[in-house]
Amino acid sequence: MAIKPIRFENDTLLLIDQRLLPNQEVWLSYKDAESVAEAIRSMVVRGAPAIGVTAAYGAAFGADAIYAGDFIEFFEEFSDVCDLLAATRPTAVNLCWALERMKACARAHADLPGSELKAALFAEAHAIAAEDEILNRAMGAHGQVLIPDGARILTHCNAGALATGGFGTALGVIRAAVEAGKSVSVIADETRPWLQGARLTAWELMQDGIPVTLICDNMAGYLMSKGEIDCVIVGADRIAANGDTANKIGTYSVAILAKEHDIPFYVAAPLSTIDRSLSDGSLIPIEERSPGEVTHCGGHPIAPAGVAVRNPAFDVTPARYISAIISERGVATADFQTSLAGLFSR
Amino acid sequence: MAIKPIRFENDTLLLIDQRLLPNQEVWLSYKDAESVAEAIRSMVVRGAPAIGVTAAYGAAFGADAIYAGDFIEFFEEFSDVCDLLAATRPTAVNLCWALERMKACARAHADLPGSELKAALFAEAHAIAAEDEILNRAMGAHGQVLIPDGARILTHCNAGALATGGFGTALGVIRAAVEAGKSVSVIADETRPWLQGARLTAWELMQDGIPVTLICDNMAGYLMSKGEIDCVIVGADRIAANGDTANKIGTYSVAILAKEHDIPFYVAAPLSTIDRSLSDGSLIPIEERSPGEVTHCGGHPIAPAGVAVRNPAFDVTPARYISAIISERGVATADFQTSLAGLFSR
Numbered sequence: 001m002a003i004k005p006i007r008f009e010n011d012t013l014l015l016i017d018q019r020l021l022p023n024q025e026v027w028l029s030y031k032d033a034e035s036v037a038e039a040i041r042s043m044v045v046r047g048a049p050a051i052g053v054t055a056a057y058g059a060a061f062g063a064d065a066i067y068a069g070d071f072i073e074f075f076e077e078f079s080d081v082c083d084l085l086a087a088t089r090p091t092a093v094n095l096c097w098a099l100e101r102m103k104a105c106a107r108a109h110a111d112l113p114g115s116e117l118k119a120a121l122f123a124e125a126h127a128i129a130a131e132d133e134i135l136n137r138a139m140g141a142h143g144q145v146l147i148p149d150g151a152r153i154l155t156h157c158n159a160g161a162l163a164t165g166g167f168g169t170a171l172g173v174i175r176a177a178v179e180a181g182k183s184v185s186v187i188a189d190e191t192r193p194w195l196q197g198a199r200l201t202a203w204e205l206m207q208d209g210i211p212v213t214l215i216c217d218n219m220a221g222y223l224m225s226k227g228e229i230d231c232v233i234v235g236a237d238r239i240a241a242n243g244d245t246a247n248k249i250g251t252y253s254v255a256i257l258a259k260e261h262d263i264p265f266y267v268a269a270p271l272s273t274i275d276r277s278l279s280d281g282s283l284i285p286i287e288e289r290s291p292g293e294v295t296h297c298g299g300h301p302i303a304p305a306g307v308a309v310r311n312p313a314f315d316v317t318p319a320r321y322i323s324a325i326i327s328e329r330g331v332a333t334a335d336f337q338t339s340l341a342g343l344f345s346r
Numbered sequence: 347m348a349i350k351p352i353r354f355e356n357d358t359l360l361l362i363d364q365r366l367l368p369n370q371e372v373w374l375s376y377k378d379a380e381s382v383a384e385a386i387r388s389m390v391v392r393g394a395p396a397i398g399v400t401a402a403y404g405a406a407f408g409a410d411a412i413y414a415g416d417f418i419e420f421f422e423e424f425s426d427v428c429d430l431l432a433a434t435r436p437t438a439v440n441l442c443w444a445l446e447r448m449k450a451c452a453r454a455h456a457d458l459p460g461s462e463l464k465a466a467l468f469a470e471a472h473a474i475a476a477e478d479e480i481l482n483r484a485m486g487a488h489g490q491v492l493i494p495d496g497a498r499i500l501t502h503c504n505a506g507a508l509a510t511g512g513f514g515t516a517l518g519v520i521r522a523a524v525e526a527g528k529s530v531s532v533i534a535d536e537t538r539p540w541l542q543g544a545r546l547t548a549w550e551l552m553q554d555g556i557p558v559t560l561i562c563d564n565m566a567g568y569l570m571s572k573g574e575i576d577c578v579i580v581g582a583d584r585i586a587a588n589g590d591t592a593n594k595i596g597t598y599s600v601a602i603l604a605k606e607h608d609i610p611f612y613v614a615a616p617l618s619t620i621d622r623s624l625s626d627g628s629l630i631p632i633e634e635r636s637p638g639e640v641t642h643c644g645g646h647p648i649a650p651a652g653v654a655v656r657n658p659a660f661d662v663t664p665a666r667y668i669s670a671i672i673s674e675r676g677v678a679t680a681d682f683q684t685s686l687a688g689l690f691s692r
Binding site: 203253 | 369538541558569598643648650653661
């Protein structure tokens with residue numbers, strides 16, 4: 001039912017151009033690693049899991065173009081391709097996770113002839129894409145238990161089908177609640193500057209017939225104070241070992257507001273989002289994007305020319321503000337250090 | 347130095363069209379009460395003190411057009427004019443305050459011939475306009491004491507010269523700090539949906555050469571967590587007797603974030619903003635404006651057609667989040683019930 005933003009047909013990767021939604025539905029075609037890297041950098045595709053899936057295909061295309069004398073030579077060039085893709089965006093760890101998995105796949109098939117190795121890498125990219133939707137459905141099954149019938153759910157940014165291989169993380173939990181027969185409604189933060197909430201979340205929920213109300217980011221506190229929000233669910237771009245969670249800029253503020261109003265604050269993310277190499281969130285790199293995203297809205301200037309701008313694309317929500325982290329293997333609660341480690345050993 | 351958004355020349359009221367700033371500087375002319383009411387309703391002019399000044403001129407124009415047989419007849423028609431103006435926007439109390447003052451002026455001159463009464467009402471409107479800037483400068487003198495040298499000050503919406511008869515309330519305090527030789531810088535929330543921060547605050551501070559950095563509303567929490575904000579100053583549209591403060595939507599969220607980060611949160615407003623008839627903020631009427639302000643940005647659609655929207659234009663910050671209220675008669679701190687009453691009896 002939910003849209004799939006990433007398709008692979010006739011040896012070609014197809015991405016719906018998320019910069020143009022909801023006004024235009026344009027699919028762009030890719031057949032090489034460099035173009036895929038540019039698609040990630042320029043946000044044709046966005047959302048941590050979707051970036052991971054896309055990068056895997058980019059790596060497969062990159063491998064396909066390598067003409068090497070032996071595996072060592074191949075792997076050297078393949079690593080360069082993966083580095084190029086990994087450098088496109090710094091915060092989402094799923095990107096590195098998918099590329100590490102592609103490298104592990106290559107190493108596991110080091111003894112195959114080149115053409116078979118290349119086929120194995122495409123098969124691995126397909127597997128990553130297919131698994132992502134399966135993980136999201138598992139996450140939905142675990143997470144929807146937390147959603148009461150009748151819940152009015154606030155979400156920030158787009159952690160939906162468009163951010164993943166399909167179904168969604170935060171919106172996947174909401175879809176699973178609907179499939180379980182619950183009547184829920186969604187309040188979507190518009191999510192400046194890129195307006196993922198207004199453009200993407202509102203659009204995909206309307207396509208699914210799930211009631212959605214759009215607000216500006218600065219209205220969430222007001223609705224909470226009026227008792228009009230029952231819980232918050234967001235996705236994640238990187239989660240440290242202690243549960244500190246990097247997600248779209250503004251998530252941290254929503255978490256503080258939720259705490260102040262005693263509203264549960266949930267994070268939904270696959271285990272590939274958890275970076276166990278980082279002890280806490282202060283170590284997560286935060287991308288700063290171009291000032292033009294802030295001084296313009298929908299391509300039109302909304303501020304005086306030349307004004308100074310800050311544009312951090314993500315922030316880090318300390319684990320103490322998070323009620324639960326929903327993964328494909330179950331729901332973790334505080335202490336997250338222990339509970340997240342437990343999910344990995346299940 | 348700072349711009350005056352309201353001028354009176356050749357029997358004509360001139361308003362800078364704040365809907366078009368900063369891209370265009372257009373002045374519109376008014377000579378009758380109905381057009382002035384529409385200018386307030388459609389936000390050619392906005393900002394609680396500026397609305398009060400404008401409404402006073404609207405009442406004077408309305409009075410000028412009345413051809414009555416006696417004062418009782420005059421006052422009946424004049425009250426209708428004031429009611430029309432008072433109904434344009436529900437939240438800012440300065441509007442009602444200015445109109446009550448115009449009615450009191452009329453009553454005080456009940457024994458004058460009609461033409462002299464009308465002249466007295468124009469004189470009263472001029473007095474309200476002139477006093478507003480004087481009050482703002484007094485507020486600045488009291489408030490700037492709270493601003494440390496080197497302060498990085500967050501503000502929300504536009505409580506500047508453009509929101510007043512001149513100089514500004516929150517930005518007046520900042521201007522007074524600069525005039526006192528302090529080196530300060532401002533972080534301006536863009537303030538969706540109407541973008542008063544991006545369009546107006548950034549513009550007027552840049553014109554004054556005061557350093558300003560524009561952010562999206564959802565970035566304030568991140569900057570606070572990084573230690574990049576030293577205090578918050580905002581204006582107000584209505585303050586209840588206990589200090590609860592209605593101001594532009596999003597102010598409440600900023601106040602909660604400030605409290606969570608132990609950052610002082612100041613409100614700057616003239617005594618005419620204090621509605622002593624309301625015991626607390628729950629009684630302040632909150633205007634909901636058109637969905638189109640949220641689904642569009644700078645006139646362009648940014649959301650799927652037909653999406654449901656909430657668009658509250660204001661919220662109420664409970665007094666417990668407010669470090670101090672800065673008025674033209676001095677600075678009030680908790681308990682505000684007592685301290686605000688004390689300002690009125692000074």
